[in-house]
Amino acid sequence: MKREYIQVRCSIYEKKLLQRRAARAGISLSEYIRATAFDKDIVERITPEQVETYQMLVQYKNNFTRIGNMFKKRDPKLAREVEDLAREIRNHLKNFKK
Numbered sequence: 001m002k003r004e005y006i007q008v009r010c011s012i013y014e015k016k017l018l019q020r021r022a023a024r025a026g027i028s029l030s031e032y033i034r035a036t037a038f039d040k041d042i043v044e045r046i047t048p049e050q051v052e053t054y055q056m057l058v059q060y061k062n063n064f065t066r067i068g069n070m071f072k073k074r075d076p077k078l079a080r081e082v083e084d085l086a087r088e089i090r091n092h093l094k095n096f097k098k
Contacts, residue, residue, distance in 0.1 A: 008033075054096055061089040
């Protein structure tokens with residue numbers, strides 16, 4: 001149980017910035033400050049716009065994979081280019097998850 005208080009002086013701008021970062025992470029200001037003080041990883045919540053973008057990228061990756069499969073027999077060079085593009089999107093999606 002947390003019963004002790006620590007007072008910290010900061011500017012209005014710094015306070016607003018800390019509050020905004022805590023809100024993006026979905027935690028209280030106190031919890032955010034404690035986590036940063038103890039070098040804990042703070043993961044921000046994903047916004048609805050980011051979720052929508054992620055879903056769109058997944059759809060694009062799937063479509064490019066289908067296109068690549070379709071052209072494999074007709075034009076191997078085009079198929080490789082489409083597969084490379086799908087691989088690149090997949091890598092961006094993996095980085096997005098982190």
